[in-house]
Amino acid sequence: xxxxxxxxxxxxxxxxxxxxxxxxxxxxxxxxxxxTEAESRITEExxxxxSEEFKITNIKMANYAxxxxxxxxxxxFKSKVSLLAYDEESGKERKTSMYLLVQANxxxxxxxxxxxxxxxxMGDYTIPAIMESPIMDVFPYFSGEEGELExxxxxxxxxxxxxxxxxxxxDHMEFAVEEEPVS
Numbered sequence: 081x082x083x084x085x086x087x088x089x090x091x092x093x094x095x096x097x098x099x100x101x102x103x104x105x106x107x108x109x110x111x112x113x114x115x116t117e118a119e120s121r122i123t124e125e126x127x128x129x130x131s132e133e134f135k136i137t138n139i140k141m142a143n144y145a146x147x148x149x150x151x152x153x154x155x156x157f158k159s160k161v162s163l164l165a166y167d168e169e170s171g172k173e174r175k176t177s178m179y180l181l182v183q184a185n186x187x188x189x190x191x192x193x194x195x196x197x198x199x200x201x202m203g204d205y206t207i208p209a210i211m212e213s214p215i216m217d218v219f220p221y222f223s224g225e226e227g228e229l230e231x232x233x234x235x236x237x238x239x240x241x242x243x244x245x246x247x248x249x250x251d252h253m254e255f256a257v258e259e260e261p262v263s
Contacts, residue, residue, distance in 0.1 A: 085109050085142040086118035087215070090126055092134035105137055107214050109147070109181070111221035115139050125219045145178040147218055148197050153183040156218070157190035160209040161198060181213060 091105040110125065112118035118139050126134055144158075159180045167174055180197065184190035190210050198205055 083111050083221075084113065085144050085147065086112050086115065086122075087138075087140050087142040088118060088122040088136055089138040090122065090130075090134050091137045092126075092130050093132055106216045109142060109144075109215050109218040111219065121219065121221070142181075143179055144181045146197070147181045147220070148183065148193065149218065150183045150193055153185050153189070153193075155184065156213040156215040157182050157184050157187065157210055158213045159190060159194040159207060161194065162206045162208055163201075164204040164206065177208075181215065181218070187212070 087107050087109055089105050089107050091103065093101050094104045095101050108122060108125070110118050110121045112121050119136055122136060122139075159182050160177055161180060162175045162177045165174045165176065166172075180194060182190050182193045182197065184193050187210055191207065194207055194210065198207075
């Protein structure tokens with residue numbers, strides 16, 4: 081079953097650095113089967129964080145193909161990845177774009193995390209754009225059943241991991257070249 085992500089905007093009273101209170105609206109992402117379930121899930125999740133009243137002002141389907149959390153990262157970045165395919169009949173190159181939500185501390189780290197996620201991809205791809213997302217937090221769905229305990233552990237392990245940074249290998253091997261005799 082494919083995952084459907086819903087972006088939910090939550091309006092609430094927030095205490096700022098100076099101790100003053102202001103009303104703010106922040107987007108969150110939840111994994112749900114319908115708009116109704118998304119509303120129910122975001123209400124449940126936000127009740128754990130916000131003790132006062134809050135209001136859900138908007139819910140819309142998000143267009144993320146995949147979500148990739150990483151440890152020690154506090155911001156979310158939207159990476160546009162263009163998959164390249166060649167149409168053999170017409171001989172033209174086709175691009176299909178998808179969006180990944182990747183957790184990182186800055187754009188460079190988001191690029192490194194995106195390339196790390198795409199490392200196992202068989203086809204060619206480019207990363208034409210990476211921009212910081214306003215998403216504050218992501219709430220994946222876990223039913224709490226025993227079989228999903230493994231999924232929760234896997235999600236938390238991925239969230240606690242760091243992407244492997246590709247190290248450039250410099251080739252220092254020298255080959256003897258035989259010269260052809262001049263005739």
